Amino acid sequence: VAVREQKIVIAGVGESRVARGGIANTWNLHLEAVERALEDGHVTLADVDGLISCPSTVDDHPRHHVLLAEHLGMPYKRYTDSSRVGGCSSTSAIRDAVMAIRAGLAEVVVISSADTQRSTLRNERATVQMGHYHYHSLDYEAPFGPLVMSLYALIARRWMTEYGWTPEGIAEVAVAQRANAALHPDAQMRAPITIQDVLDSPPISTPLRMLDCSVISDGGAAMVVMTAERARAVGANPVQVLGLGNAYSYYFAWNLPDYTNYLRMLVERSAAAAFEQAGISHAEVDLAFVGDPADFCTPIGLEGMGFAKPGEGLDFVADGRIQVGGALPTNTHGGCLSYAHPGAPGQHLHVIEAVRQLRGECHDRQVANARVAVVHGLAGLLTSHCTVVLGSGDRA
Amino acid sequence: MLADRISESGSGRPLPVANEFSAPYWQAAKSHRLVLQKCTRCDTVRYYPRPRCPECCSADVEWTEMTGRGHVYSFTEVWRALAPWFEDKLPLVCAVVELREGVRMITNIDADAADVTIGAEVEVYFDDADENISLPKFHLVDSRSSQESRA
Numbered sequence: 001v002a003v004r005e006q007k008i009v010i011a012g013v014g015e016s017r018v019a020r021g022g023i024a025n026t027w028n029l030h031l032e033a034v035e036r037a038l039e040d041g042h043v044t045l046a047d048v049d050g051l052i053s054c055p056s057t058v059d060d061h062p063r064h065h066v067l068l069a070e071h072l073g074m075p076y077k078r079y080t081d082s083s084r085v086g087g088c089s090s091t092s093a094i095r096d097a098v099m100a101i102r103a104g105l106a107e108v109v110v111i112s113s114a115d116t117q118r119s120t121l122r123n124e125r126a127t128v129q130m131g132h133y134h135y136h137s138l139d140y141e142a143p144f145g146p147l148v149m150s151l152y153a154l155i156a157r158r159w160m161t162e163y164g165w166t167p168e169g170i171a172e173v174a175v176a177q178r179a180n181a182a183l184h185p186d187a188q189m190r191a192p193i194t195i196q197d198v199l200d201s202p203p204i205s206t207p208l209r210m211l212d213c214s215v216i217s218d219g220g221a222a223m224v225v226m227t228a229e230r231a232r233a234v235g236a237n238p239v240q241v242l243g244l245g246n247a248y249s250y251y252f253a254w255n256l257p258d259y260t261n262y263l264r265m266l267v268e269r270s271a272a273a274a275f276e277q278a279g280i281s282h283a284e285v286d287l288a289f290v291g292d293p294a295d296f297c298t299p300i301g302l303e304g305m306g307f308a309k310p311g312e313g314l315d316f317v318a319d320g321r322i323q324v325g326g327a328l329p330t331n332t333h334g335g336c337l338s339y340a341h342p343g344a345p346g347q348h349l350h351v352i353e354a355v356r357q358l359r360g361e362c363h364d365r366q367v368a369n370a371r372v373a374v375v376h377g378l379a380g381l382l383t384s385h386c387t388v389v390l391g392s393g394d395r396a
Numbered sequence: 397m398l399a400d401r402i403s404e405s406g407s408g409r410p411l412p413v414a415n416e417f418s419a420p421y422w423q424a425a426k427s428h429r430l431v432l433q434k435c436t437r438c439d440t441v442r443y444y445p446r447p448r449c450p451e452c453c454s455a456d457v458e459w460t461e462m463t464g465r466g467h468v469y470s471f472t473e474v475w476r477a478l479a480p481w482f483e484d485k486l487p488l489v490c491a492v493v494e495l496r497e498g499v500r501m502i503t504n505i506d507a508d509a510a511d512v513t514i515g516a517e518v519e520v521y522f523d524d525a526d527e528n529i530s531l532p533k534f535h536l537v538d539s540r541s542s543q544e545s546r547a
Contacts, residue, residue: 138401139412140444141502143531145474145482146490151502153472154492161470161514205490206473206509252444254492254500259470 004102007228009238009393010094012041013352016220018186018340021119026056027071029114029220033345034072041224042234043108045072048224050079050106052096054089054113057343058120068112079106085248087291088377089113090221090348091386095244097225107226114220115343121216136252136381149213149294150205151253151381156296157207158259163311165296167207170314171198173295174211174337176323181334183324183365188215189338198295212295214336214346221348223355228393239355242280242372243389245273253381266385267304271376274387275306278372282306286370287357288328289350291378292335298322301376302330305387324365332357332365347377351388358392371395402479409481411529418445420459425530428522432499434460443499464520466495466534473509493518493534504533511536 014036016029023029030053038044051074055064065080079100083093090113097109136151146154159165175195181187193211201210231238247270249256256262275281282305290301303313307328322330333339333353336346354373356362370392377386401410414422424431434441435449436456448455471491477483489505489512505512506521518534525531 137444137502138398138410139418142398142401142410142478143412143525143529144490144502144504144533145478145485145488146472146502147474147476147478150472150474150490154470154490157470157472157514203473203475203487205475208472254469254502255450 003104003227006102008098008101008225008241009228009231010223010241010351010355010390011226011231011234011236011238012037012039012043012224013355014038014040014222015349015352016114018188018217018219018342021218023116023119023218025059026114026116026220027068029116029218030068030112030222031071033114033220033222034110034112037110037222037224040236041226041231042236043224045074048074048108048110049077050097050100050109051077052080052093052109052111053082054093054111054344054348055082055084056115058116077106079109083111085384085386086379087293087347088379088384088386089344090351091375091377091388092246094225094241094351094388095246095386098241098244101225101227107230109225110222111225111348112220112222113345113348115345116218117341117343118216118218147205149208152294153205153208155253155259155263155382156294159296159300160207162260163314165314167199168195169318170212170296170299171195173298173317173322174198176317176320177292177295177331177335177337179320179323180329180332180365181338184333184339187334187339188217189334208294214293214341215338217340217342219340219342219345219349221345221352223348223351237359238393239358240391240393240395241388242391243274243276243278245270245275245277245387247385249383251380251383253383256383263300263382264304264310266383267301267376267378268306270385271305271374271387274374274389278389278391280372280389284372285328285374287332287354287367287373288330289335289354289373289375290330291347291350291376292331292337293341295337297378297382298330298335300382301378302328305374305376324367329367332362332367350375350377354390358390398479402481405526407481407526408479409525410479411525417447421445422529424459424461425522425532426528428530430462430464430520430532431459432462432497433457441497441499443501463496465537466493466518468492468505468512468514468516468518469494469500470514471505471509471512491534501532505536506533507536
């Protein structure tokens with residue numbers, strides 16, 4: 001079978017320790033994650049001829065992928081680049097790896113993300129200092145004092161006002177994600193929380209309170225992509241990339257024509273392309289992942305992907321439906337809200353959890369008979385979207 | 397980086413820096429006029445100042461004074477200081493204001509968050525930040541007129 005027609009798989013995944021401070025820079029986190037992903041994928045650096053880096057938000061470099069390759073000790077490679085779409089860089093990088101392999105430009109591609117937002121931005125002031133590193137506009141935003149979370153809050157306010165979404169309703173997402181994280185031994189936040197805990201947590205930027213927002217972590221994440229044939233040959237336990245879709249739009253979210261319909265349209269188009277390519281229906285999806293810088297993003301993602309009607313995403317996530325054991329377990333590791341959010345790798349960790357679920361490796365939080373997972377990456381205040389449909393290795 | 401802007405401003409306040417496309421905007425703001433680029437080919441008004449029309453890509457512009465009126469598209473009450481300068485201004489109201497001319501901008505509303513609603517009518521005023529920069533911010537139209545009647 002010609003390489004352009006072969007199935008492409010994620011053959012290995014790995015993460016560094018998800019740390020809570022004290023990390024000097026990102027390089028060692030990249031190396032730890034890559035080392036583990038290679039081992040998991042039954043390949044060595046000598047087999048790798050492609051590298052895609054997702055640069056750190058705190059120590060980026062114009063030629064980040066070249067520098068990373070040098071740190072890894074793989075100066076020679078056939079394909080190399082960085083994926084720069086903010087939080088959905090890693091999901092977008094899967095697309096790039098698939099294209100590179102199908103085009104015959106590389107055979108084994110490593111994707112690596114690492115960030116040290118926890119260490120670099122001092123703990124409790126981190127939400128504030130986020131602004132120092134990737135503030136969208138120093139001329140037209142910063143002079144007015146919005147935090148990064150304020151820019152999310154402006155979007156949350158529109159959805160809540162237009163569709164009657166309540167603080168209690170969005171808090172249910174945070175509660176459900178914490179319940180999932182409680183089942184993961186490595187999650188940063190595992191103590192169960194209640195809706196009242198979320199409502200009682202300090203305001204960050206209304207309507208968002210501290211527990212509505214993602215945690216802040218250090219960490220690295222990596223995966224190895226190759227053809228299904230190669231994965232079989234090396235004896236890996238792969239997960240298939242069944243479909244990909246993207247929708248990119250504005251830089252400044254306040255330039256979106258509106259915060260609800262247009263934004264939902266972006267999710268719809270990204271997901272529709274991925275579902276079509278995968279040839280799957282919603283009924284076939286066993287579990288979902290949605291980028292979750294804040295809790296209200298998860299219902300937007302699920303609704304946009306077509307799991308709920310317009311405006312009804314929050315009803316969909318209620319009553320534990322997105323918890324492990326619910327109708328559509330979502331972010332089963334706890335997501336950026338409770339598992340970890342190191343920055344660039346935040347949604348890479350969603351992909352890793354999806355792979356582990358589809359391989360049946362998730363113990364207490366394993367979704368029974370998980371065969372199809374959809375991962376929706378979002379970035380840039382929900383202006384950029386990337387959907388990936390993954391299928392278990394034995395799925396035809 | 398934001399840290400550079402804070403150190404550059406002297407006051408510790410992050411302030412904008414004019415460039416070749418935005419200089420007329422900031423110049424007008426200095427004289428308390430909200431003046432934006434209007435495309436002379438398709439009449440689209442744009443914010444923020446930039447070289448080409450986002451609708452038709454024309455570079456031809458007429459700097460046009462806005463009515464300064466609009467409504468709140470969305471808002472948030474900010475409880476953490478983006479920079480130390482903001483610490484004694486908290487909580488502050490950040491908003492997306494939609495001008496009558498159709499463009500949206502991030503700004504501040506000089507009001508208690510409890511008095512702000514989506515759709516509320518607002519009017520521009522200028523905050524003289526230093527000798528070069530005046531920032532366009534907004535009052536609630538109703539609350540301002542009631543303040544005037546009290547005065």
